[in-house]
Amino acid sequence: MIAGIVIAVIVAIIVIWFIVAYNGFVKANNNVEESFATMDVYMKKRYDLIPNLVETVKGYAKHESETFAKVTEARNMAQGADSIEGKVQGENMLTGALKSLFAVAEAYPDLKANQNFMDLQKQLQQVEQDIANARKYYNAVVKMFNNKCQMFPSNIVAGMFHYSPKQMFEVESEEERQNVKVDFNA
Template sequence: MFLFLNLNDVSLSGKPTTGTLAFILLAVLVVLAGIWLIFSYNRLTKARIRVENSWSQVSVQLKLRADLLPNLVRTVQGYATHEQETLNKVMEARSRYLSAQTATSAIESSGEMGNWLSRLLAVAEQYPDLKADGNFRLLQQQLTEIEQKIALSRQFYNDAVMLYNRLVQLSPSNLAAALFSFKARPFFEYVAEEQDPPTVHLG
């Protein structure tokens, strides 16, 4: 940055005037503010990317769980013919999850899907022949592996959201977040009805 001073900016003693010093100070503050904004923007962007990458891992596992449900429902339906309402609710919850357009709606609908899946597994416990079915046991094993991966990826996602939301909500980085329209992201928390993920019994 070049500062051009004319004779009016310099006192008779050869020193810059008060106005010149004020201008220089203002210019320095503007430069420092610009550097801070760039630093804050980059920091917020990196944190947001971590959240998005973590969410993509969660989405993969939730999609695998949703893809497993039709086979699971058909298998249960072959034995539990009087549980049609529960089976329908499972598939309705799955449809709502698959049609979710935002992370918030996906989290809510996946929680509902998990709730009904838990009920479906509870129903299965009442049918010994179903529990002995080879296809059902295979689906249970696959579901167990998926649920473990959901729990792990969910923890990584929530950790990333916590760090990102701190930057968005706490001073001084919240000033840059507001300026560049960074918004807080939702945590992936199970609703009150489902404090724990669906439990699969293999015995």
């Protein structure tokens, strides 16, 4: 009788732990998806700003078509990516292309004084800050999820339900780690 009660209690504890662990994974996975969606909203705002920025710069720097093509191509790649890995790669490519666009803009003093360009630059600075904050949050949530996937005993539940570690949102090269220069008031 006592042995049956002990076994029932042990089984109940295991079942409760299993339910809590599974629900923890569901919650963590939803947090990862929500944080990526938030970051995606800010990246969409940036994608919407880029054509205006390119058109403004084009008016002053007509001979820089290769730079404009690279920015447009990078924007389309980042915007069209359908996976986190594709988004990371596209965003890194876009960051590099924007650096080239800003370097072109530096060569045109009239452009740097243009009110429309200054407004776009200010909006882009804000969006870049929002994206940076969203990336920090996303990476923090992914870290918590990945810890759950890799740490014992929750890794047993992760394996049973095919949860695997998610990719952090990181830059790929040293060149991309440098800040995009968006201060044209210097």
